Every structure is written in C-alpha cells, then in structure tokens.
Amino acid sequence: MTDSENNTQASQIPRPSVFTSRRQFIQLGIAVVGAAWAGTFVQSKLFPQASAQEARPVELSLSELPVGGTKTITYAGAPAIVIRTAESIKAFSLVCTHLGCIVQWQAGNKEFYCPCHDGRFDQFGEVIAGPPPVPLEQLPVTVEGERVVVGDLV
Numbered sequence: 212m213t214d215s216e217n218n219t220q221a222s223q224i225p226r227p228s229v230f231t232s233r234r235q236f237i238q239l240g241i242a243v244v245g246a247a248w249a250g251t252f253v254q255s256k257l258f259p260q261a262s263a264q265e266a267r268p269v270e271l272s273l274s275e276l277p278v279g280g281t282k283t284i285t286y287a288g289a290p291a292i293v294i295r296t297a298e299s300i301k302a303f304s305l306v307c308t309h310l311g312c313i314v315q316w317q318a319g320n321k322e323f324y325c326p327c328h329d330g331r332f333d334q335f336g337e338v339i340a341g342p343p344p345v346p347l348e349q350l351p352v353t354v355e356g357e358r359v360v361v362g363d364l365v
C-alpha cells in the first residue's frame with residue numbers, strides 16, 4: 212500500500228463532527244453558568260448577608276446596657292450585638308463569616324453559635340470550632356459619658 216492510498220483511506224474514516232462537539236461544549240458551558248447562577252441565587256435567599264448599606268453609627272445609652280448585658284442592634288443593614296462586661300463594651304456583627312447565617316450569642320457559654328454548620332466563636336469573635344474561616348467582624352465602639360456609639364464617629 213502506498214502513502215497516497217493510506218492518505219485516501221485515512222480521509223474516508225468517519226470522524227466525529229466538530230460542530231457536534233462545539234455544540235456539546237456550548238451546552239455544557241451554558242449549563243455550568245446556569246447552575247452557578249442558580250446556586251448563587253439560592254444561597255442569597257437561604258443565607259442573606261449584609262448588604263452594602265451605609266454603615267451609620269448606632270447610638271445607645273449606657274443605661275440600656277447594664278454590666279453583663281447585651282443589646283442587639285442593626286448596623287449597616289445587618290444584625291449586630293453590643294456586649295458589656297465589667298471590663299469593656301464590644302460590638303460584633305452577627306453575620307457568620309462562613310456562609311452568612313446569623314449567629315446566636317450564648318451568654319451561658321460566652322460563645323457565639325452558628326446553627327447552620329455548628330460554627331462557634333468565642334466571646335472575642337475568634338473561631339473556636341466549625342468551618343468559619345475568619346473571626347466575626349468586630350465593630351468600633353466609642354463611649355462618651357453616658358453615650359455608647361457603635362460605628363465610626365463622623
């Protein structure tokens with residue numbers, strides 16, 4: 212068999228259509244993009260996160276916050292908590308740093324608990340268990356006399 216006969220036979224061998232392959236590739240791409248969009252949509256509905264609302268300072272009175280007490284507030288459109296101990300007043304966002312669920316302050320354990328995936332944070336917002344990758348966001352607190360301000364003073 213000569214080279215020209217081999218080339219002729221090779222060109223007659225049916226090959227899969229390039230068009231079919233591209234079509235499948237495009238369909239796969241559309242399916243992947245659609246699944247990613249749907250996943251993001253479902254996640255945003257199941258685990259709402261703080262929107263990029265303006266972070267306006269929240270003002271409290273010390274009388275609203277006895278030693279050992281807490282006060283939940285809304286800061287930048289998301290729930291937050293102010294905790295007063297004998298030593299300090301601290302404020303934390305209650306939005307879990309894993310997937311954005313709302314964590315619960317458990318005063319008895321002095322921990323924050325996220326019910327979505329059993330995430331736990333200590334009283335300083337540091338991760339002590341579960342999947343959260345970083346600590347809870349600590350918010351700035353300023354105490355001026357009887358006034359407690361959460362957020363940046365203007």
Ligand code: FES
Nearest residue numbers: 307309310325330
């Ligand atoms: S969202 Fe809080 S641990 Fe997953």
